[in-house]
Amino acid sequence: MEKKFDSIVVGGSISGLLCAREISRSGLSVAVLEEDYEIGTPEHCGGLVSIEGLKKLGIIPSSKAILNEVNKAKIVSSTKEFEVCTNRGEIIVLDRRELDKQVAFQAQKLGSQIRTRSLVMSVNYDSSKKEFIIKTKDNVFYSQFFIDARGITSLINNHNREGVLQSAQYEIYADWISPDEILVKFDKEKYPDFFAWIIPSGNGKGKVGVAGRKINTLETLESFIDSFGSKYSIIRKIYAPVWIGGPLKKFVYDNRIIIGDAAGQTKPTTAGGIFSCGMGGILAGNHIARYKRRIFNSLLNDYERDWFSIFGKEFQRMLFFRKIMERLDNKSIDALFSIVSDSDILEISRSANFDFHSLALSKILGSKKAIKLISTLLGNELRHLLN
Numbered sequence: 001m002e003k004k005f006d007s008i009v010v011g012g013s014i015s016g017l018l019c020a021r022e023i024s025r026s027g028l029s030v031a032v033l034e035e036d037y038e039i040g041t042p043e044h045c046g047g048l049v050s051i052e053g054l055k056k057l058g059i060i061p062s063s064k065a066i067l068n069e070v071n072k073a074k075i076v077s078s079t080k081e082f083e084v085c086t087n088r089g090e091i092i093v094l095d096r097r098e099l100d101k102q103v104a105f106q107a108q109k110l111g112s113q114i115r116t117r118s119l120v121m122s123v124n125y126d127s128s129k130k131e132f133i134i135k136t137k138d139n140v141f142y143s144q145f146f147i148d149a150r151g152i153t154s155l156i157n158n159h160n161r162e163g164v165l166q167s168a169q170y171e172i173y174a175d176w177i178s179p180d181e182i183l184v185k186f187d188k189e190k191y192p193d194f195f196a197w198i199i200p201s202g203n204g205k206g207k208v209g210v211a212g213r214k215i216n217t218l219e220t221l222e223s224f225i226d227s228f229g230s231k232y233s234i235i236r237k238i239y240a241p242v243w244i245g246g247p248l249k250k251f252v253y254d255n256r257i258i259i260g261d262a263a264g265q266t267k268p269t270t271a272g273g274i275f276s277c278g279m280g281g282i283l284a285g286n287h288i289a290r291y292k293r294r295i296f297n298s299l300l301n302d303y304e305r306d307w308f309s310i311f312g313k314e315f316q317r318m319l320f321f322r323k324i325m326e327r328l329d330n331k332s333i334d335a336l337f338s339i340v341s342d343s344d345i346l347e348i349s350r351s352a353n354f355d356f357h358s359l360a361l362s363k364i365l366g367s368k369k370a371i372k373l374i375s376t377l378l379g380n381e382l383r384h385l386l387n
């Protein structure tokens with residue numbers, strides 16, 4: 001078995017596999033070490049993604065990977081609600097187990113070596129040989145570049161935990177699940193700092209979840225499901241943390257490169273990360289290849305620069321909206337929802353961009369009426385936030 005590679009990616013999920021695919025495309029050698037037995041399993045994801053985002057990731061999902069199409073989103077507060085429509089076929093629900101396998105196939109066709117059941121126990125750098133020594137239980141690997149794509153575990157081990165929320169998601173059969181409408185429910189008392197959701201996954205199934213700060217996710221999720229009636233069957237349960245703290249300041253430390261969830265590349269509003277984490281993987285892979293091949297004096301830091309130029313401002317705005325929502329109680333959120341007009345909703349439906357949704361949020365939170373209301377509710381705190 002080969003043990004020496006130009007690059008080793010630890011973590012065989014969306015960001016790690018896309019990074020490996022790009023490195024292989026340039027002809028460099030790369031191995032992906034994944035602790036689980038099977039790529040894509042267990043699935044820790046709702047699978048909601050835009051077709052446009054997938055195109056940018058270079059993925060045309062197989063029919064096996066597409067579970068459903070969604071056309072509407074119902075946003076609900078404790079007493080109010082409004083509905084936003086999307087164009088048919090723009091937003092789909094994926095089976096992540098299939099999607100990740102599809103990307104693994106793309107990567108291995110180009111030359112990546114993927115090894116499952118390879119839990120990485122330690123990573124050390126030998127400065128005299130300028131190489132990483134990466135140990136699994138059964139093997140030792142060597143590489144010039146180490147790509148950390150270990151997901152939230154990496155963030156939790158190395159950074160403060162403020163940005164981590166616990167979540168639970170069940171996939172269930174229930175006749176009360178709307179076939180093509182997502183539900184997002186805000187309730188500050190039940191889901192502090194986040195929300196509950198239903199993502200219809202086709203054929204009467206749905207992914208129903210909750211996340212929040214310091215909540216008992218199991219009890220909270222079961223009471224959310226029970227609120228719709230007693231008729232349902234659970235076919236899969238997942239418990240996983242989500243990251244809402246925004247990106248790390250740096251993704252590159254010499255030849256150690258952090259991508260995906262491990263770099264905090266998930267949206268601070270919804271914790272969605274297939275697109276933004278996947279782009280992290282692609283940009284890192286491209287820049288590692290350029291740097292190694294010395295193309296136009298390129299630097300590994302160019303990956304960081306490019307990711308921030310695409311997502312930096314957007315994520316900053318999302319963090320700002322998050323801070324506002326965190327400070328509003330249920331009554332204030334109701335008040336905010338009641339000033340969303342039909343023309344606002346029409347405008348959001350027309351112009352909303354799933355992957356860059358801060359513009360849609362600013363239509364709700366940035367209208368004159370909303371700013372006046374938020375200023376009254378938050379007073380000096382808003383000025384502090386704006387600063």
Ligand SMILES: Cc1cc2nc3c(=O)[nH]c(=O)nc-3n(C[C@H](O)[C@H](O)[C@H](O)COP(=O)(O)OP(=O)(O)OC[C@H]3O[C@@H](n4cnc5c(N)ncnc54)[C@H](O)[C@@H]3O)c2cc1C
Binds near residue numbers: 015016036049119259
């Ligand atoms: C409940 C839930 C619902 C979500 N829903 C959506 C959604 O609808 N849409 C969306 O866009 N995003 C969603 N996300 C977020 C999305 O799943 C992540 O942002 C995305 O999977 C991040 O990909 P990644 O490759 O960076 O990390 P991960 O997918 O977390 O993968 C990390 C990989 O590293 C492996 N690993 C960790 N440590 C080691 C080690 N020491 N050795 C070897 N391997 C290791 C893990 O086994 C795992 O395979 C959701 C997340 C959760 C938790």
